[in-house]
Amino acid sequence: MTTDSFLDGNAAAGVLREVFAVDVTSAHGQCVACGNTAPMAESRLFGDAPGLVLRCAGCDAVLLRLVSGGGRHWLDVRGLTYLEFTDESAP
Amino acid sequence: MSWRVAVVAELRDETDTARTLALDIADWSGHTAGQHVDVRLTAPDGYTAVRPYSIASGPGQQRVDLTVEIDPNGEVSPYLARDVTVGEQLEIRGPLGGWFVWRPAQTEPVQLIAGGSGLVPLMSMLRARAATDSSAPFRLLYSVRRPEAMLYADELIRAGKLEDVDVSLTYTREAPPGWPHPVGRLDAVRLEVETWPPSVAPTTYICGPTAFVEAVADLLLAAGHEARRIRTERFG
Numbered sequence: 001m002t003t004d005s006f007l008d009g010n011a012a013a014g015v016l017r018e019v020f021a022v023d024v025t026s027a028h029g030q031c032v033a034c035g036n037t038a039p040m041a042e043s044r045l046f047g048d049a050p051g052l053v054l055r056c057a058g059c060d061a062v063l064l065r066l067v068s069g070g071g072r073h074w075l076d077v078r079g080l081t082y083l084e085f086t087d088e089s090a091p
Numbered sequence: 092m093s094w095r096v097a098v099v100a101e102l103r104d105e106t107d108t109a110r111t112l113a114l115d116i117a118d119w120s121g122h123t124a125g126q127h128v129d130v131r132l133t134a135p136d137g138y139t140a141v142r143p144y145s146i147a148s149g150p151g152q153q154r155v156d157l158t159v160e161i162d163p164n165g166e167v168s169p170y171l172a173r174d175v176t177v178g179e180q181l182e183i184r185g186p187l188g189g190w191f192v193w194r195p196a197q198t199e200p201v202q203l204i205a206g207g208s209g210l211v212p213l214m215s216m217l218r219a220r221a222a223t224d225s226s227a228p229f230r231l232l233y234s235v236r237r238p239e240a241m242l243y244a245d246e247l248i249r250a251g252k253l254e255d256v257d258v259s260l261t262y263t264r265e266a267p268p269g270w271p272h273p274v275g276r277l278d279a280v281r282l283e284v285e286t287w288p289p290s291v292a293p294t295t296y297i298c299g300p301t302a303f304v305e306a307v308a309d310l311l312l313a314a315g316h317e318a319r320r321i322r323t324e325r326f327g
Binding site for chain 2: 010
């Protein structure tokens with residue numbers, strides 16, 4: 001997959017804000033497959049698939065998939081062990 | 092986050108292939124330098140296309156500037172950079188993205204590295220720095236095909252004269268007469284001369300075409316920069 005053209009997770013920020021109340025791209029996510037932990041903005045975005053696919057920059061495993069249509073969103077995050085967010089309201 | 096209406100208030104040609112759209116957006120709450128907006132165009136038959144565009148203006152300006160470079164194969168950029176007219180309404184969503192950003196509270200040295208129109212979000216960072224009392228030392232290395240393709244040329248020359256701001260250019264296809272450096276892809280030697288060394292632990296922002304970003308990030312890592320201090324934005 002690495003030979004295909006891709007963007008960063010950065011570019012998925014708008015679509016993800018359709019589903020999440022906070023910015024997911026600045027959260028750190030851990031890849032289930034290789035354990036790499038990185039900001040979701042630095043993952044690899046493949047937008048040509050139906051919906052969007054974010055892949056791990058370390059091992060190419062799928063971290064997150066989001067398909068939207070017909071007034072519904074389908075979100076698959078089984079490639080992520082966790083997401084770590086900064087609490088913007090914390091002092 | 093919902094779609095909102097932006098009115099094209101002003102158009103400025105930056106180069107033969109790039110144009111700045113200054114947008115009026117009601118109740119715009121401001122942005123952080125480096126963020127982008129999604130622009131949605133809808134055809135008469137209902138077909139829609141959404142593309143992210145970086146914000147060029149600094150935070151706190153009344154209008155939001157997007158600088159759009161024409162991608163000849165693109166669906167959206169030729170329209171925005173050639174056909175759109177003053178007074179027209181666009182649908183936008185944003186500001187977006189909280190990772191590829193620079194905040195004036197950051198005091199560490201900053202390295203900006205731009206390939207082509209990858210300069211746009213980095214220009215917002217330079218403008219944000221200039222608009223505040225930030226004294227964070229900035230260096231910009233801007234890779235551009237030829238002199239006429241340079242965005243914001245006059246402003247960059249002025250910015251480079253500020254204390255603690257250094258602006259360097261590298262040309263990949265054609266340089267001005269008498270240019271003292273090699274013309275071509277950015278290499279490790281030029282990168283070492285024109286950027287902060289790893290010892291000062293800069294935060295580095297790289298933006299440009301995917302191949303450019305990959306190549307520069309690899310060179311920086313090989314030179315000893317820490318991966319966690321390098322932030323990247325690719326635009327395909």
